[in-house]
Amino acid sequence: MDASVLVHFTDRFGGISQSPYNNNNLAYHVGDNPLDVEQNRILTCKDLEIDFSSLVSMEQVHGTNITTITRATASPIPKSDGLLTKEPRLALLVQTADCTPVLLHAPDVSVVGALHAGRAGAFGAIVPKALKKLKDEFGASMEVLHVWLGPAIGACCYEISRCASLCKSEFW
Numbered sequence: 001m002d003a004s005v006l007v008h009f010t011d012r013f014g015g016i017s018q019s020p021y022n023n024n025n026l027a028y029h030v031g032d033n034p035l036d037v038e039q040n041r042i043l044t045c046k047d048l049e050i051d052f053s054s055l056v057s058m059e060q061v062h063g064t065n066i067t068t069i070t071r072a073t074a075s076p077i078p079k080s081d082g083l084l085t086k087e088p089r090l091a092l093l094v095q096t097a098d099c100t101p102v103l104l105h106a107p108d109v110s111v112v113g114a115l116h117a118g119r120a121g122a123f124g125a126i127v128p129k130a131l132k133k134l135k136d137e138f139g140a141s142m143e144v145l146h147v148w149l150g151p152a153i154g155a156c157c158y159e160i161s162r163c164a165s166l167c168k169s170e171f172w
Helices: 033-048 120-122 127-137
Strands: 065-067 084-086 100-106 111-118 146-149
Touching: 065 127, 084 127, 100 127, 111 120, 111 127, 120 127
Parallel strands: 065 084
Antiparallel strands: 084 111, 100 111, 100 146
16 A cells, blocks of 8 residues: 555544544544544544645535535535545545445545545445546556445444335345
8 A cells, every 4th residue: 555645543532522522533524523523633633634625625515426525624524424535645534423434545546535434325336436536537447446444333233124126226
């Protein structure tokens, strides 16, 4: 792996948010004090030695929209559950609680990606769509692609019925 690519998963410890968001909440959309969320994000960036102004986040909607990013923006990317970029100094943020964060690095074309793969996104094929976009838009080779799956809820804590209609996909 290219040493210039930083992959990091946070936990809830080390921030300043008050109960019930206890500590390192990075999400503006859950009702936490926005100043605390911003400070948590600043502290996380400082710990990782990245510029806070380079942080790019998404307005995640449990979908399959993947956005190519060419510059930093303070506002979340609207209605997106995936980010891809070729820009070397951008920090992509994907937020999950029980959903799976999927991080991508295509070293042959210097592209990184962050995906929010919840149940709807997974059944909607967000990962295969991102792979297709990497290949078609950037010319990435799947043979050298690096993929990280982050922490997510397990079957021990989350039960859903098997739904045949959700599993109908050309990718499964």
